[in-house]
Amino acid sequence: MIIEAQGLGHAYGEGSTRRIVLEGVDVQLTERRIGVIGHNGSGKSTFLRMLNGLVLPSEGKLLVNGMDTAKDAKAIRKLVGFLFTDPDNQIIMPTVAEDVAFGLRKSGLPAEEVNRRVDELLDRFGLLGHRDHPAQLLSGGQKQLQALAAVLITQPEMIVMDEPTTLLDIRNANEIGRIINTVEATVVLATHHLHLLEDFDRALVFDHGHLVADGDPATSVARYRALMEA
Ligand SMILES: Nc1ncnc2c1ncn2[C@@H]1O[C@H](COP(=O)(O)OP(=O)(O)O)[C@@H](O)[C@H]1O
Numbered sequence: 001m002i003i004e005a006q007g008l009g010h011a012y013g014e015g016s017t018r019r020i021v022l023e024g025v026d027v028q029l030t031e032r033r034i035g036v037i038g039h040n041g042s043g044k045s046t047f048l049r050m051l052n053g054l055v056l057p058s059e060g061k062l063l064v065n066g067m068d069t070a071k072d073a074k075a076i077r078k079l080v081g082f083l084f085t086d087p088d089n090q091i092i093m094p095t096v097a098e099d100v101a102f103g104l105r106k107s108g109l110p111a112e113e114v115n116r117r118v119d120e121l122l123d124r125f126g127l128l129g130h131r132d133h134p135a136q137l138l139s140g141g142q143k144q145l146q147a148l149a150a151v152l153i154t155q156p157e158m159i160v161m162d163e164p165t166t167l168l169d170i171r172n173a174n175e176i177g178r179i180i181n182t183v184e185a186t187v188v189l190a191t192h193h194l195h196l197l198e199d200f201d202r203a204l205v206f207d208h209g210h211l212v213a214d215g216d217p218a219t220s221v222a223r224y225r226a227l228m229e230a
């Protein structure tokens with residue numbers, strides 16, 4: 001997976017309400033594990049949403065495997081899955097198994113293959129015993145695992161995760177962190193649970209819409225902590 005941001009920027013609103021929230025981001029990402037950190041409002045979610053074309057650049061370009069998100073968003077969304085902070089925003093179907101299978105509804109795969117993939121993921125995430133339960137009744141941690149399974153089922157090359165552990169207690173956050181480490185796809189993870197980035201290849205630090213640091217996680221986390229104290 002190759003992500004290239006070239007002079008990337010974004011502004012929300014128009015006219016007098018127009019506000020630049022991301023500016024001049026130039027970066028090339030090829031690593032398998034990339035962290036994104038920064039204060040609330042620093043532009044992390046805006047940057048993440050641009051990676052699969054949910055938000056389009058107001059300035060510059062974002063290329064995913066050479067495809068421009070402004071032109072090829074549909075193709076890019078097949079490669080790039082997205083996991084939101086609140087799994088309730090992602091749960092669509094009544095039961096756990098149906099919800100996890102949802103992304104394959106137009107795949108043309110035979111029902112047995114869909115069921116095989118669903119059960120394999122549910123088993124891996126300790127949710128097989130809940131397969132036919134109402135999805136809304138799972139605990140917060142289980143819901144986030146279900147949402148991750150629903151993304152993984154389509155076998156994306158990259159998964160963008162926007163603070164997937166922020167609503168969870170530390171035990172569940174660590175469990176999700178452990179499972180994230182087992183994901184084969186490229187992962188881009190925005191988080192305030194900084195310890196989850198320990199084994200990552202690289203971490204980006206955003207501040208006031210600018211990419212202000214970029215390096216190995218320990219160095220980036222130190223820069224972020226220094227910003228907090230500034
Ligand atoms: N849909 C939106 N409309 C207007 N402003 C927005 C919208 N989404 C985010 N913002 C603003 O953009 C800035 C960056 O937000 P965001 O990318 O969500 O940062 P982070 O994820 O780091 O908290 C914030 O000031 C936020 O208020």
Ligand SMILES: [Mg+2]
Pocket residue numbers: 044045046162163
């Ligand atoms: Mg955010």
